[in-house]
Amino acid sequence: MSSKKRVAATVNGEGVEFLCEPRQSLLEVLREKLSMTGTKEGCNDGNCGACSVIVDGTLVNSCCMLGVEIDGCDVQTVEGLAKKGRLHPLQKTFLEETGMQCGFCTPGFLMSSKALLDAHPKPSEHQIRHWLSGNLCRCTGYDKIVRAVQKAVRLLEAEK
Amino acid sequence: MHDFQYVTPDTLKEAMKLLASHGHGAQLLAGGTDLIVKMRVRRSRPELVVDAKHIPELNVLKHNAEGLTIGAAVSCRRIYLDERIAAQYPALVDCTTLVGGIQIQGRATIGGNLCNAAPSADTIPALIALGAVAHLRGPKGKRKLAVEEFCLGPGKTALRKGEMLVHLKIPKPARNAGAFFLRFIPRNEMDIAVVNAAAAVELDARGKKFVSARIAIGAAAPTPLYVEEAGALLAGEPVSENLIAEAARIAALAVRPITDMRGTIEQRRDLAGVLTARALRGAIRRAKEGKK
Numbered sequence: 001m002s003s004k005k006r007v008a009a010t011v012n013g014e015g016v017e018f019l020c021e022p023r024q025s026l027l028e029v030l031r032e033k034l035s036m037t038g039t040k041e042g043c044n045d046g047n048c049g050a051c052s053v054i055v056d057g058t059l060v061n062s063c064c065m066l067g068v069e070i071d072g073c074d075v076q077t078v079e080g081l082a083k084k085g086r087l088h089p090l091q092k093t094f095l096e097e098t099g100m101q102c103g104f105c106t107p108g109f110l111m112s113s114k115a116l117l118d119a120h121p122k123p124s125e126h127q128i129r130h131w132l133s134g135n136l137c138r139c140t141g142y143d144k145i146v147r148a149v150q151k152a153v154r155l156l157e158a159e160k
Numbered sequence: 161m162h163d164f165q166y167v168t169p170d171t172l173k174e175a176m177k178l179l180a181s182h183g184h185g186a187q188l189l190a191g192g193t194d195l196i197v198k199m200r201v202r203r204s205r206p207e208l209v210v211d212a213k214h215i216p217e218l219n220v221l222k223h224n225a226e227g228l229t230i231g232a233a234v235s236c237r238r239i240y241l242d243e244r245i246a247a248q249y250p251a252l253v254d255c256t257t258l259v260g261g262i263q264i265q266g267r268a269t270i271g272g273n274l275c276n277a278a279p280s281a282d283t284i285p286a287l288i289a290l291g292a293v294a295h296l297r298g299p300k301g302k303r304k305l306a307v308e309e310f311c312l313g314p315g316k317t318a319l320r321k322g323e324m325l326v327h328l329k330i331p332k333p334a335r336n337a338g339a340f341f342l343r344f345i346p347r348n349e350m351d352i353a354v355v356n357a358a359a360a361v362e363l364d365a366r367g368k369k370f371v372s373a374r375i376a377i378g379a380a381a382p383t384p385l386y387v388e389e390a391g392a393l394l395a396g397e398p399v400s401e402n403l404i405a406e407a408a409r410i411a412a413l414a415v416r417p418i419t420d421m422r423g424t425i426e427q428r429r430d431l432a433g434v435l436t437a438r439a440l441r442g443a444i445r446r447a448k449e450g451k452k
C-alpha cells in the first residue's frame with residue numbers, strides 16, 4: 001500500500017492536519033477523516049454537484065479532487081456557512097422559500113450559491129441558473145431555489 | 161479507487177524524470193475531472209499520479225507578440241476570466257464556458273481535455289480552428305504538433321511513452337479575423353455534445369472576402385476533425401450565404417459519425433452542416449465587429 005500523506009489545510013477558517021491515502025477523494029476526507037458529513041456524495045463522478053465545496057475561492061466538486069490536493073489550501077464547506085449559531089442568509093432563505101424537499105442536494109446548492117454571491121453579489125436570474133447548472137435537484141424543479149437565492153441577495157444587500 | 165503513489169514535482173525536469181522512469185504506469189494529473197473519475201471506475205490504473213499543478217511551465221497563461229500560451233494545467237475558469245482572451249480569442253470563451261458546470265470549469269483544463277482525446281471534447285474544435293500548436297516534452301526532447309494531429313482515436317493521442325503536453329500556443333489573430341464555437345445538445349447546460357463545431361476566418365480589410373478559413377467538427381468522427389477542404393474552398397472568395405452553404409455541405413460529407421444514445425449518423429451529419437454554417441456566420445460577425 002502506498003504510504004499515507006500528511007496534509008495541512010484550512011477548513012472553514014480552522015487549521016486541520018490529517019493523514020490520508022492518495023486514493024481518497026476530498027469528499028471522502030471531509031466526511032470520513034474530518035467527520036464533516038454536511039457535504040454529500042451523490043453521483044461521485046462530477047455530474048450532480050451534491051459534493052460542491054469552495055477551494056481557494058473556486059467552486060469544485062469534492063468527488064473530483066484528491067484529499068492530498070488540498071495541502072496548503074483554504075476549504076469552505078456547508079458547515080462553515082452559519083456563524084455563531086446564526087444561519088447564513090442563504091440558509092435562511094432556502095428555508096423560507098422551501099428551496100428543498102428531501103434536502104440531499106441542499107449543501108451543494110448552498111455552496112454553489114455562496115460561490116456565486118462571492119463572485120457576483122447582484123446576479124441576474126440567468127446568472128443564478130447558469131451557476132447552479134452543475135447542481136441537480138430532483139424535488140424542487142429549481143424555481144424555489146432560484147427564488148431563495150434572489151431573496152438572499154436582497155437580505156445581504158439590506159445587511160450592508 | 162486503486163492504490164497509487166502521488167507526487168507533486170515543482171519543476172518540469174523532475175516531472176519528466178518521473179514520467180520517464182514509470183512509462184505508461186505514470187499519469188499526469190491536471191484538473192482531475194476525467195482522470196479521477198476514470199480511476200474510480202477502474203478504466204485507468206496508474207501506479208504513479210504526477211500532479212501537474214505545481215510545475216510553473218504548465219501553469220503559464222501568457223500573451224505576447226506571437227500570440228497566446230496556455231499551460232497544460234490552466235483551468236477553463238482561468239481562461240474565460242482572462243480579459244484579453246475574452247477580447248482576442250472569444251471562441252475560447254465559447255468553449256470553456258460550456259465544459260461541465262462551474263464546478264468542473266474551476267478544475268478542468270484545456271490541456272486535459274486535449275489529452276483525454278474524447279471525440280466530443282468541447283475545447284478541441286476551437287483549438288484546431290484557431291491553429292493551436294501543442295508543445296510536447298519527452299525523454300527524446302521537445303517537439304511540436306498541430307492540435308489536429310494530436311488525437312489519434314477515442315482516448316488515444318500522439319503522446320509517446322514518457323512524453324507530456326507542456327503548453328498550447330495559439331497564434332495572434334489577424335486584424336480582420338474572427339472565430340466562433342458552438343455545440344448542439346438537447347438541453348441547455350451540462351451535457352455531452354451531439355455534434356460541436358468551430359470556425360475561424362480572416363476577412364479582407366473591407367470585410368467582403370475571405371482571406372482564409374479553418375473549420376473543425378467534434379463528436380462526428382473518431383477524433384475531432386479538421387475539415388481543411390471546407391476552409392480552403394472559402395479562401396479568396398467573396399463572403400456569401402451560398403458559399404457558407406457549400407462549406408457546410410463539404411463539412412457534412414467529411415464527417416464519419418456513429419449512431420449512439422446521443423444521436424444517429426443521419427442527425428449528426430445534418431448537424432455537422434448546420435453547425436458549420438452557424439459557426440462561420442458567428443466567426444464572420446466577430447471579424448466584422450472587430451471582435452476576434
